Amino acid sequence: MSAKVEDLIRKEIQAIHAYHVPDPGDMIKLDAMENPYAMPEILVDEWLELIKRAEINRYPDPAASRLSVMLESYMEVPQTISSGDAKNKLLANSIILGNGSDELIQIMAMAVAQPGKKILAPEPGFVMYNMIASFVGMEYVGVALKEDFSLDMPAMLAAIKTHQPALIFLAYPNNPTGNLFADDEILEILNVAQGLVVIDEAYHPFACSSFMPRLGEFENLLVMRTVSKMGLAGLRLGLLAGPERWICEFDKIRLPYNINILTQVTAEFALRHADVFEAQAAIIREQREWLFEKLNAFSQFKVFPSRANFILLRVLEGDASQIFEGLKKRGVLIKNSHSSGGMLTQCLRVTVGKPQENQALITALNACVG
Numbered sequence: 001m002s003a004k005v006e007d008l009i010r011k012e013i014q015a016i017h018a019y020h021v022p023d024p025g026d027m028i029k030l031d032a033m034e035n036p037y038a039m040p041e042i043l044v045d046e047w048l049e050l051i052k053r054a055e056i057n058r059y060p061d062p063a064a065s066r067l068s069v070m071l072e073s074y075m076e077v078p079q080t081i082s083s084g085d086a087k088n089k090l091l092a093n094s095i096i097l098g099n100g101s102d103e104l105i106q107i108m109a110m111a112v113a114q115p116g117k118k119i120l121a122p123e124p125g126f127v128m129y130n131m132i133a134s135f136v137g138m139e140y141v142g143v144a145l146k147e148d149f150s151l152d153m154p155a156m157l158a159a160i161k162t163h164q165p166a167l168i169f170l171a172y173p174n175n176p177t178g179n180l181f182a183d184d185e186i187l188e189i190l191n192v193a194q195g196l197v198v199i200d201e202a203y204h205p206f207a208c209s210s211f212m213p214r215l216g217e218f219e220n221l222l223v224m225r226t227v228s229k230m231g232l233a234g235l236r237l238g239l240l241a242g243p244e245r246w247i248c249e250f251d252k253i254r255l256p257y258n259i260n261i262l263t264q265v266t267a268e269f270a271l272r273h274a275d276v277f278e279a280q281a282a283i284i285r286e287q288r289e290w291l292f293e294k295l296n297a298f299s300q301f302k303v304f305p306s307r308a309n310f311i312l313l314r315v316l317e318g319d320a321s322q323i324f325e326g327l328k329k330r331g332v333l334i335k336n337s338h339s340s341g342g343m344l345t346q347c348l349r350v351t352v353g354k355p356q357e358n359q360a361l362i363t364a365l366n367a368c369v370g
């Protein structure tokens, strides 16, 4: 008797290449859109005091109620307005928390997965949409963006009509391209789609634009956020907000206690000191503009404007992989997007770091291409 991988594991799972994260060692880490700033020293003692008191022998609050209330308020999830005017009546909103927004994508997919059901997203886009479609046995439809990485509306509308996707993901701003899709085009998609449209606002602290205020105006609009990019990637905490009727269904398949006690305690603490994280985001937004100018000064690069905490560039003269390796040799780790192919051919993605890290990147780049 022998159990065989080929027989037991689904073909589409066998075909997936496991998500590979390189070991950064002591390199300057500009590859993963993390906030480069650690929790400030002045907050660490108070935080550790709370951790000390956390009862890790007990299961955590399964609904993470206190944290949920704080997040709803901090992220300005619209409250239900019971207006007398039936025509302008907004839907009641609710939220669900996930172990990172990745888990929320998975929960939505699990809830709608059936033979023939599809997930649709623009390409190039966030790889997890495609991967999670495979995990749950759904078909994935990628629709190519235009040259400038804006939505190709005729192609999007045609694909939505043909495939009738159960879920459409629009990252706002998009990863790895960094741009915001046009609001009126997203609204058009919301109006024609018969499936759910998830606006993935992972980079909200850097975008200064959001669909959250419109929540409840559409049957099919959901907004997803995460604390990862604002400086708490280690916690694994994401939020999905939208009409209660959907959130209730999703909540049924959320595993109990998916938000552990250390995450609950730490996130509550961080939200009480949200100003600290907002100040860090403001520095990162400034540094993004600095880095854009510096990168743009290289005649060999086409640099794409970004509303996130990273910048995508295309190497016009020279070889992206060689530059990636050259930077690595000089102690700077970025993301080589070239291997993704398609529109990302010869593209590199750099996360905005601390001022001295960004300067080190520019210095190393000069040494690589000079």
Ligand SMILES: *Cc1c(COP(=O)(O)O)cnc(C)c1O
Pocket (backbone or CB within 6 Å): 033, 099, 100, 101, 102, 103, 126, 171, 174, 175, 200, 202, 225, 226, 227, 228, 233, 236, 237, 238
């Ligand atoms: C980073 C990222 C996420 C993942 O967020 P987690 O909360 O860390 O799982 C989701 N969507 C996009 C577009 C991202 O770039």
